[in-house]
Amino acid sequence: MIDALLLDCEQTEGGLNILMKRPDLGSRLDVVNLYGLERTDLSGYRGLLIGLHADQRYLAGRRAQIEAYLARGGTVVFCGHVSYPILPELHPYRPIQNYRVEDLDVSRVCEHPVWAGVDTKDLTWRRGVAGFYGRGFNPPPQGATIIHGLGPDRHPVDFECRPAAGGRLLVHAGADLWGYLEADSSAARIGPQLLDWLRAGIQGGRP
Amino acid sequence: MTVAVLDGGCYYHHDIIYGERFRHCFDRAIYAPDLTDGALEGVKALIVADRISPTILREKRRILHAFLQNGGTLIVLGENQAHTWAPGVEWTFRPTNFWWWLDKDVDPGHRIVEPDHEIFRHVAPKDVIWHFHGLLHPPKGAVPLVTIAPEAGGGPDGTILYDHRGIADGKGRLIVTTLDPFYHTGSYFMPAAQRFLTGLLDWTDAAFRNRKTLSP
Numbered sequence: 001m002i003d004a005l006l007l008d009c010e011q012t013e014g015g016l017n018i019l020m021k022r023p024d025l026g027s028r029l030d031v032v033n034l035y036g037l038e039r040t041d042l043s044g045y046r047g048l049l050i051g052l053h054a055d056q057r058y059l060a061g062r063r064a065q066i067e068a069y070l071a072r073g074g075t076v077v078f079c080g081h082v083s084y085p086i087l088p089e090l091h092p093y094r095p096i097q098n099y100r101v102e103d104l105d106v107s108r109v110c111e112h113p114v115w116a117g118v119d120t121k122d123l124t125w126r127r128g129v130a131g132f133y134g135r136g137f138n139p140p141p142q143g144a145t146i147i148h149g150l151g152p153d154r155h156p157v158d159f160e161c162r163p164a165a166g167g168r169l170l171v172h173a174g175a176d177l178w179g180y181l182e183a184d185s186s187a188a189r190i191g192p193q194l195l196d197w198l199r200a201g202i203q204g205g206r207p
Numbered sequence: 208m209t210v211a212v213l214d215g216g217c218y219y220h221h222d223i224i225y226g227e228r229f230r231h232c233f234d235r236a237i238y239a240p241d242l243t244d245g246a247l248e249g250v251k252a253l254i255v256a257d258r259i260s261p262t263i264l265r266e267k268r269r270i271l272h273a274f275l276q277n278g279g280t281l282i283v284l285g286e287n288q289a290h291t292w293a294p295g296v297e298w299t300f301r302p303t304n305f306w307w308w309l310d311k312d313v314d315p316g317h318r319i320v321e322p323d324h325e326i327f328r329h330v331a332p333k334d335v336i337w338h339f340h341g342l343l344h345p346p347k348g349a350v351p352l353v354t355i356a357p358e359a360g361g362g363p364d365g366t367i368l369y370d371h372r373g374i375a376d377g378k379g380r381l382i383v384t385t386l387d388p389f390y391h392t393g394s395y396f397m398p399a400a401q402r403f404l405t406g407l408l409d410w411t412d413a414a415f416r417n418r419k420t421l422s423p
Binding site for chain 1: 214215216217218219221222238240258260261262263286288300302303306309340341394395396
């Protein structure tokens with residue numbers, strides 16, 4: 001089994017290039033063009049990584065394939081703002097209206113292996129600027145485990161749930177979680193720990 | 208008098224094209240993988256939203272070229288690898304400096320070289336000043352609108368917005384930029400990008416829809 005399959009969205013810059021070139025991490029995943037999903041056998045992958053630049057309209061049309069993958073015990077990681085019903089657990093994004101800096105403050109609601117040892121200050125702030133991590137949320141389904149909240153209302157910017165189809169679903173309402181590899185802060189832990197969490201599987205990776 | 212927009216299916220395309228902030232700016236939305244010849248009938252200007260799959264755009268290039276040959280105006284926004292499918296477009300990569308604005312004393316290099324161009328009746332010059340994704344090198348006949356000064360790394364002809372009339376058998380018009388306002392505005396993160404997009408769509412309203420309803 002390979003830890004992850006990442007659906008490539010052909011961006012000039014971004015975390016994928018960095019991830020691919022890291023000998024310790026790049027060998028742990030395969031990358032396929034997003035539109036090649038329909039020709040890809042997912043059975044050899046522990047995780048399916050969907051990034052913020054994904055054509056969600058296309059993925060909504062692949063719902064049956066993604067649900068079949070979950071039913072076999074797979075894990076889907078979704079980063080970005082939900083616009084299309086790719087899975088029944090993914091509901092349209094809600095931006096925080098007219099946000100102020102305090103509305104963008106990331107707080108930990110629940111410990112999770114992907115974010116172990118990551119200081120929430122390193123999520124809230126980058127070079128003294130707040131808001132990169134999230135500015136809204138994808139409303140979680142009932143029973144989801146909320147991992148991080150934004151602002152005093154703790155809007156659920158990260159959650160994990162067990163989809164009706166089976167398997168696991170991890171959702172981040174922001175940029176790709178594998179895009180922090182070169183952060184000069186504890187946020188750099190997220191990418192490797194995400195792959196470790198996928199490898200540990202459902203039994204080993206409970207939050 | 209129709210303005211159409213190409214939709215790449217990403218969340219930011221959905222937010223700009225179908226959300227309440229901007230949907231009144233488009234007469235027709237076409238999902239890029241579904242683009243056919245017939246879909247552009249009656250379309251005067253086609254906006255290619257930023258960050259559509261370049262593989263899809265290359266697959267659809269014959270339709271886009273035919274649209275230009277028939278006298279259409281194609282407005283191509285950033286990160287679409289236009290240099291791999293759009294007539295005359297040359298581009299070089301520059302690592303993007305997302306942080307230029309943190310140092311108030313640094314001149315990011317933007318120069319409005321054609322301030323009388325019609326687009327600047329709708330787009331405030333300061334709203335093109337934000338990070339950019341690489342440099343365009345305008346071909347002969349194209350009019351550079353915003354360049355990056357040589358001392359800021361723009362080289363002899365580095366451009367981030369140009370207007371090329373009379374291409375593709377002489378009737379087409381191609382406007383190209385390396386700015387990516389759909390992504391940033393649809394991500395609720397960059398006020399300058401939102402102001403640029405608002406101005407750009409105000410211009411397409413005035414130029415291609417004969418509407419005077421939006422403020423200049």
